[in-house]
C-alpha cells in the first residue's frame with residue numbers, strides 16, 4: 001500500500017488532521033467533530049483522555065488536565081498530570097497519537113509520515129521539540145511548515161504572479177500576524193508579529209467577568225467561590241460569543257446556577273454585540289497595531305498588501321473583519337473555514353512532497369455584499385442612505401446574519417427597509433433588489449430596536465425579515481435570484497470572478513463528508529449537550545436515562561431538520577437534568 005502523508009495543525013487550543021485524497025484536500029473528522037481540542041487529561045478511571053472529554057473535565061479537575069501545552073514546547077520543563085511528570089513533547093505526542101489514530105481509522109491503513117505546522121516565530125528549540133513529539137507518536141515529520149505558509153497554500157497553489165498576503169490568525173489563546181510573499185508555489189514569510197497570550201479565551205473571560213459582576217450586583221453573591229457555577233458561566237460565555245458573531249443580541253439563561261441562603265439563583269440577561277465589542281476593543285486595537293508592525297517589519301506599507309486571509313476561529317468576530325476592511329479597503333478572505341485552513345494547507349504541502357496533483361475546487365461563496373441603508377455618516381457628513389453591509393462578499397453559502405437598527409424619532413410607527421447589493425458606502429450607488437415597509441410599531445421614544453435578518457441560500461434566494469424586538473412584530477419578504485440579479489450573471493460566472501480576485505489562487509472546497517456549511521452555534525451547542533448527557537449514562541438510574549434518551553431523540557430530530565428554534569425547549573430541559581445529576 002502506498003505511504004500516505006498526513007497534514008497536522010498542532011494548535012494551542014485545537015488541533016486538526018487533513019489529507020489529500022484523489023486530488024482533493026479532505027479534513028479528517030473525529031466522528032462529526034472537525035477539531036480536536038488540544039487538551040490531555042487523566043479520567044476517574046486513570047485512563048488518558050484527549051480532546052473534548054479532557055476539555056470538559058478541565059474546569060472541574062484542572063490538576064488532572066493539561067491545556068495549551070504548545071506554549072511550553074522547547075522549554076526545559078515538566079508538567080504534572082495526576083501526580084506524574086511529563087515533558088511538553090510527551091503531552092504533545094499524546095495529542096499527535098490521537099490525530100494519527102483518527103487518520104488511520106478513516107484511511108483504513110497505518111500512517112507513519114506527517115507534515116506538521118508551527119508558528120512562524122517558533123525557535124529552533126521549539127521546532128526540534130515538535131519534531132520529537134512526532135517521533136514519540138510514531139510519526140516521521142517529513143517537514144515542518146510555518147502556519148501562515150500553510151494558510152496561504154490552503155488558498156491555492158499554482159500562483160505565478162507575485163503577491164504579498166497578510167495572514168491574520170486569531171485563535172483561542174494566540175494571535176499571529178504574518179506578511180508572506182507568494183510566487184510559483186513558494187511562500188516566503190517576510191515578517192511575523194503577534195501576542196502569545198491573546199485570543200478568544202480572553203474574549204470569553206471578558207464576558208465571564210461581566211456575568212460575575214452582574215451576579216454580584218443583583219444577588220450579592222461571589223460566584224467565583226462556586227466552581228460548578230463557574231464552569232457553567234464559562235460555557236455560557238463562549239456560547240454567547242458565538243451567537244454574537246451572527247446576531248446583535250445574545251440571551252444568557254442559566255437556571256439554578258447556584259444556591260444561596262436556601263434559595264436558587266437563576267441567571268437571565270441579554271448581552272448586546274455593541275456592549276461585547278466595547279469589552280474587547282482594546283484587544284482588537286492591539287491586533288491592528290501588531291498588523292501594522294508586521295507590515296513595517298516586512299518593509300512594506302498597507303497599500304502593498306494584495307490580500308488578507310483570516311485564520312483561526314476568533315476571526316468570525318464581525319468587528320475584526322470590519323476593522324481590517326477599514327485598514328485595507330477590501331474584504332478579507334475567509335472562504336476556507338478559518339478553523340481548518342492551516343490543516344488543509346499542511347495536507348496540501350504533504351501532497352506536494354509526494355508529487356500528487358491537488359485539485360482546485362471552489363467553495364460556494366457570495367460574490368456580492370448584501371445590506372440595507374441607514375442614517376449615518378458619509379465622508380464625514382450626516383447622510384440618510386449610508387450602506388450597511390449585512391452579508392459580506394466572499395461569505396460561505398448558505399449564510400444567515402442579523403443586525404440591529406434603531407428608530408430615529410419618537411413614536412415612529414413605520415420603517416422602510418430597502419435591500420441593496422453592492423459594495424459602495426453610498427447605498428444609492430448599489431443595486432436595489434427589494435424593499436418593504438414594517439408598520440404598526442409601538443408608540444415608544446426613538447431608539448426602538450428593529451432587527452434585520454438576511455438569509456441567503458445556495459440557490460441565490462434571499463430571505464429578509466425585520467422584527468420589532470420589543471413586540472415581536474415581523475415582516476418578511478423573499479427575493480428570488482438575488483445572486484443572478486446583478487447584471488444577469490450566473491452563479492458560476494460570479495464564482496469565477498471571486499477566483500480572479502485571488503489571481504490563480506483558487507479557493508478549494510473543504511471536503512467534510514457532507515455539508516461544507518459551518519454548523520450554527522445552536523447546533524454545535526446541542527451536539528455538545530448530547531455528548532455530555534451520554535457521558536453520564538453509566539452513572540444514572542434507568543428512569544433518568546429514559547427521560548434523557550427521549551430528549552436526545554427530540555434534539556437529534558431538530559438537528560437533522562436544522563430546526564434551531566425547536567432545539568430551545570428540549571435542550572433547556574436536558575441541561576437542567578444534567579445539572580441536577582451533576583450537583
Ligand code: AMP
Nearest residue numbers: 013014171172200201245312313314316
Ligand atoms: P482556533 O484556536 O483557531 O481553533 O480558535 C478557537 C477560538 O475561536 C476559540 O476561542 C473559540 O471560542 C473561537 N471561535 C470559534 N467560533 C467562533 C465564532 N463563531 N465566533 C467567535 N469566536 C469563535
